Amino acid sequence: xxxxxxxxxxxxxxxxxxxxxxxxxxxxxxxxxxxxxxxxxxxxxxxxxxxxxxxxxxxxxxxxxxxxxxxxxxxxxxxxxxxxxxxxxxxxxxxxxxxxxxxxxxxxxxxxxxxxxxxxxxxxxxxxxxxxxxxxxxxxxxxxxxxxxxxxxxxxxxxxxxxxxxxxxxxxxxxxxxxxxxxxxxxxxxxxxxxxxxxxxxxxxxxxxxxxxxxxxxxxxxxxxxxxxxxxxxxxxxxxxxxxxxxxxxxxxxxxxxxxxxxxxxxxxxxxxxxxxxxxxxxxxxxxxxxxxxxxxxxxxxxxxxxxxxxxxxxxxxxxxxxxxxxxxxxxxxxxxxxxxxxxxxxxxxxxxxxxxxxxxxxxxxxxxxxxxxxxxxxxxxxxxxxxxxxxxxxxxxxxxxxxxxxxxxxxxxxxxxxxxxxxxxxxxxxxxxxxxxxxxxxxxxxxxxxxxxxxxxxxxxxxxxxxxxxxxxxxxxxxxxxxxxxxxxxxxxxxxxxxxxxxxxxxxxxx
Numbered sequence: 453x454x455x456x457x458x459x460x461x462x463x464x465x466x467x468x469x470x471x472x473x474x475x476x477x478x479x480x481x482x483x484x485x486x487x488x489x490x491x492x493x494x495x496x497x498x499x500x501x502x503x504x505x506x507x508x509x510x511x512x513x514x515x516x517x518x519x520x521x522x523x524x525x526x527x528x529x530x531x532x533x534x535x536x537x538x539x540x541x542x543x544x545x546x547x548x549x550x551x552x553x554x555x556x557x558x559x560x561x562x563x564x565x566x567x568x569x570x571x572x573x574x575x576x577x578x579x580x581x582x583x584x585x586x587x588x589x590x591x592x593x594x595x596x597x598x599x600x601x602x603x604x605x606x607x608x609x610x611x612x613x614x615x616x617x618x619x620x621x622x623x624x625x626x627x628x629x630x631x632x633x634x635x636x637x638x639x640x641x642x643x644x645x646x647x648x649x650x651x652x653x654x655x656x657x658x659x660x661x662x663x664x665x666x667x668x669x670x671x672x673x674x675x676x677x678x679x680x681x682x683x684x685x686x687x688x689x690x691x692x693x694x695x696x697x698x699x700x701x702x703x704x705x706x707x708x709x710x711x712x713x714x715x716x717x718x719x720x721x722x723x724x725x726x727x728x729x730x731x732x733x734x735x736x737x738x739x740x741x742x743x744x745x746x747x748x749x750x751x752x753x754x755x756x757x758x759x760x761x762x763x764x765x766x767x768x769x770x771x772x773x774x775x776x777x778x779x780x781x782x783x784x785x786x787x788x789x790x791x792x793x794x795x796x797x798x799x800x801x802x803x804x805x806x807x808x809x810x811x812x813x814x815x816x817x818x819x820x821x822x823x824x825x826x827x828x829x830x831x832x833x834x835x836x837x838x839x840x841x842x843x844x845x846x847x848x849x850x851x852x853x854x855x856x857x858x859x860x861x862x863x864x865x866x867x868x869x870x871x872x873x874x875x876x877x878x879x880x881x882x883x884x885x886x887x888x889x890x891x892x893x894x895x896x897x898x899x900x901x902x903x904x905x906x907x908x909x910x911x912x913x914x915x916x917x918x919x920x921x922x923x924x925x926x927x928x929x930x931x932x933x934x935x936x937x938x939x940x941x942x943x944x945x946x947x948x949x950x951x952x953x954x955x956x957x958x959x960x961x962x963x964x
Contacts, residue, residue, distance in 0.1 A: 453571065453572070453577060453578070453580055453581045454571040454572030454573055454574065454577030454578075454580075455571070455572075455573050455577055456573075456574075456575065456577060456578065457553045457554070457555055457573055457574060457575070458553060459550075460548075460550045461548070461549050461550045461552060461573070462546055462547065462548055462549075462550075462929065463485075463546075463547040463549070463560045463568060464528070464544055464545065464546055464547070464927075464928055465477050465480070465525065465544070465545040465546075465547065465562065465565070466528075466540070466542035466543055466544035466545065466927070467542060468540060468541035468542045473541065474531075474541055474542045474543045475542070475543070476543070477542075477543050477544070477545050478527070478543050478545075480525055480545060480562060480564070480565065481525060481526065481527050481545060482524055482525065482526075483524070483525050483562060483563070483564075484522055484523070484524060484525075484562075484563070485522070485523055485524070485525050485547045485560060485561065485562045486519050486521065486522050486560070486561050486562075487519070487520050487521035487522075487523075487549050487552055487558050487559070487560050487561075488517035488518065488519055488520060488558060488559055488560075488561060488567075489517060489518050489519075489520040489554070489556045489557070489558050490516075490517050490556070490557040490558065490559065490570060491516045491517060491518060517559070520552060520554065520556075520558065521549045521551070521552040523547060523548060523549055525545040525546070525547055525562065526545065526546050526548070527543075527544075527545060527546070528544040528545065528546045528927045528928075529924070529925060529926070529927055530543075530927075531543070531544070531927050532925065532926065532927070532935050533935065534935045534940060534941065539926075539927070539935070540927055540928070542927065544927040544928065547560060547562075552573065553573070554573065555572075555573055555574035555575070556572070556573060556574070557570055557571070557572055558570065558571055558572070558573060559571070583701070583702060586686075586702045586713070586714065586717055587702060587703070587704075589667055589682065589717050589720070590602070590603070590702065590704050590717065591603065591605065592667040592668045593609075593665075593666075593667060593668075593720055594609060594611055594664065594665060594666050594667060594668050594673060594675060594724075594750075595609060595611065595664030595665045595666070595724070596609055596664075596665075597609055601703075602703060602704055602705060607749075607750055607751055608750065608751035609750045609751065610750070610751060610752075610753065610754065611664075611673055611750065611753065611757055612659065612661070612756060612757065613659070613660045613661075613663040613664065613739055613756075613757050613758070613759055614655065614656060614657065614658055614659055614660060614756050614757070614758050614759070615656045615658040615660055615758065615759055616651055616654050616655050616656065616740070616758025616759050616760055616761075617650075617654035617656075617758075617760065617761045617819060618647055618650040618651045618654055618738065618740060618758065618760045618761060619647075619650070619760065619761050619763070619831060619833075620677060620736055620737045620738040620760040620761060620762070620763060620765075620766040621677055621737075621738070621763075621765070621766065624763075624831070624833075625644075625645065625646070625647060625650075627642040627644075628642075628834070629641065629642045631834065632832075632834075632835065633832045633833060633834045633835065634831065634832070635829060635830070635831050636829065636830060636831075637827060637828070637829050638827075638828055638829075643823075643827075643829045645829075647740060648740075648741075648742050648743050649742075650821075651740050651741065651742045651758050652742040653821055653822075653823070654758070654761075654819070654821070655742065655756070655758050656758075660728070660759055662727050663724065663727050663728045663739070663759055664724065664727065665720055665721075665723050665724030665727065666679060666720065666721060666724035666725075666739065667679055667682065667720065667721060668750075671745075671748075672744060672745060673741070673745055673750065673753060673755075673757065674738070674739055674740040674741065674757065675724060675738070675739045676737070676738050676739075676740075677737040677738060677766060677769055679721050680721070680737075680769060680770075680772075680773045681951075682718075682721055683718045683721040683722055683773045683776070683777065684773060684776060684887040685954065686714050686715070686717060686718040686721075687714075687715065687718050687776050687777055687779070687780040688776075688887065688890050688891075688958075689714065689957070690712060690714050690715060690780050690783070690784070691779065691780060691783055691894065692890075692894070692957070692958070692961030692962070693961060694783055694784070697712040697713070697714045697715075698712050698713070699711060699712055699713060700713065701713045701714070702714070702716075702717065704716060704717060709786065709787070710784070710785065710786075711781060711784050711786050711793075712784055715777070715780045715781060715784060718777055718780065719777060719793075721773075722770075722773055722774055722777050722797070724739075725737055725770045725774075726770075726774065726796075726797070726800050728759055728762075729770075729800055729803070729804065730762060732803075732807055733767065733803035733804050733805075733806050733807035733808075734762035734763075734764075734767045734804070734807045734808075734817075735762050735766060735767045735770040735771075735804050736759050736760045736761055736762040736763075736766060737760070737762075737766040737769060737770055738759075738760035738766075739757050739758065739759055739760070740757060740758060740760065741755050741756065741757050741758070742758075743755075761817060761819070762817070763817055763833045763837075764807065764808045764809075764810065764815060764816075764817070764833065764836075764837045765808070765833065765834070765837040765838060765841050767804045767805075767807050767808040768804070768805065768808035768809070768837055768841040768842055768844070768845040769841055769844075769845075770801075770804050771801045771802075771804035771805045771808060771845040771848075771849065772801075772841070772844040772845040772847075772848045772887075773848075774797045774798075774800055774801035774804065775797070775798065775801040775845070775848035775849045775851075775852045775853075776848045776852075776887070776891070777797055778793075778794050778797040778798050778801065778852050779848065779851055779852045781793055781794045781797070782794055782852065798849075798852060798853060801845075801848075801849060801852075802849065802853075804845075805845050805846070805849055805858075808837060808841070808842070808845060809842060809845075809846075809861070811836065816832065816833055816835065817832075817833050818830060818831055818832035818833060819831055839866050839867055839869070839870035840870050840873070840874060840885065840888070842861065842866075842867065842870075843861075843862070843867045843870045843871060843874075843888060844887065844888050846858045846859075846861035846862055846867065847862060847888060847891055847892070848891065850862060850899075851891060851895060851899075859899075862900070862901055863901055868901065871888075871892075871901075871904060871907075874888055874889065875889075875907045875908070875911050886954055886955070886958070888908075889908040889911055889912055889958070890908075890912070890958050890962075892904050892905060892908035893905065893908040893909045893912055893958070893962050894961075894962060909962065909963075912955060912958050912959050912962065913959055913963065915955040915959075916955045916956050916958070916959035916960075918955075919931045919952055919953075919955055919956060920956070922934060931952045931953050931956070932952060
């Protein structure tokens with residue numbers, strides 16, 4: 453990875469030695485550091501500003517280098533604490549070389565300490581990070597064999613999907629009896645169940661060979677509604693920066709029709725659920741086994757996986773992202789004629805919306821279940837889906853189709869109130885809320901209800917400024933909550949910090 457030429461550029465020096473405590477780096481506070489540019493050839497002009505270096509170990513590379521920048525190491529803010537425990541356990545020095553803007557390959561060196569890994573300054577610096585991340589998605593694909601020439605790590609995938617019936621979202625397993633939904637026994641009391649137990653009890657032998665695709669989740673092989681976040685990130689990145697993405701960029705199978713690879717990868721996270729869509733439009737969004745995998749090799753894992761229950765909320769969640777992806781294809785100039793990918797996505801999304809927007813009692817799904825101990829229990833979905841899901845689906849379909857039917861939903865008092873809640877409370881974003889704001893902020897304000905465009909842009913800028921400020925209080929400038937925030941410890945899920953960087957990406961894409 454590396455740095456864009458005009459971006460701020462910081463390196464950090466610190467280490468935690470376990471029982472030995474922090475490495476004593478304070479002795480180097482005020483010391484000079486150098487940034488060396490790596491030259492292609494072994495012969496370079498003589499002088500004290502040039503060095504030859506040799507490092508056969510660790511992939512650091514050898515050759516010749518010329519000193520390109522000198523600076524002074526300064527002390528970062530003292531390590532913060534959470535509940536009396538230091539976050540990093542380190543003293544941290546910061547090395548600021550923001551004034552170095554010439555493209556090239558570099559490393560940082562401090563006399564008496566050593567040198568860093570090599571890095572790049574240039575427009576391609578972030579491209580490598582994007583490539584590696586997106587290639588990670590390709591290698592997590594389910595329902596397909598990975599082969600040369602697309603990877604050097606070929607593997608098969610034998611996962612099969614069967615009809616199941618577990619509720620499709622984490623929230624469905626919490627106590628909502630006070631609101632008249634969720635799991636309850638015959639007396640109406642809440643019953644705590646794990647989803648693995650519900651998968652086992654609701655499993656059938658009905659094979660669904662058409663339902664395949666998606667990305668394996670972490671070290672598991674399930675596919676979940678959380679993965680729509682990946683779809684939204686990919687498509688929104690393209691919509692905000694369309695000139696940065698192209699076909700053939702990620703070395704993945706592509707149809708050759710000019711659609712950028714970033715959208716082809718996003719399709720992998722949507723089409724699995726389109727394949728699961730039922731005749732009345734409903735869509736389940738969780739494929740799960742009855743336990744964590746017994747076998748870690750996808751070519752050997754014979755454990756069956758089960759498609760969950762389709763609710764109105766899961767169906768609306770799908771509809772929003774199918775329509776968003778269709779918008780990405782439209783922006784890329786893809787074919788929109790009947791039978792095309794765009795037409796197929798929109799037809800599916802509209803059928804999903806028609807089911808998810810139903811308010812009649814017959815549309816409310818649920819089931820009864822007998823537990824191993826003989827107790828009879830039931831599960832019911834909420835009386836109505838969360839309005840934010842209806843808003844997201846109606847918004848994306850309005851922007852994709854220009855059909856005023858969906859615009860009329862946005863004008864309703866229910867969705868106006870939902871938009872106000874999003875603007876006022878969009879601080880924690882595992883779901884669709886930031887995606888709604890980005891789509892609203894990027895749209896023509898004349899196509900939206902009054903005030904939405906300005907409110908969305910103001911919120912994005914406000915949150916971006918907040919996270920820039922919070923960086924200053926963290927030794928490593930991490931984009932995350934303050935230690936006194938109730939959500940701070942959720943950073944233990946390592947990818948969560950990247951969720952908040954989306955505020956900065958959105959602000960940059962919309963406002964520069």
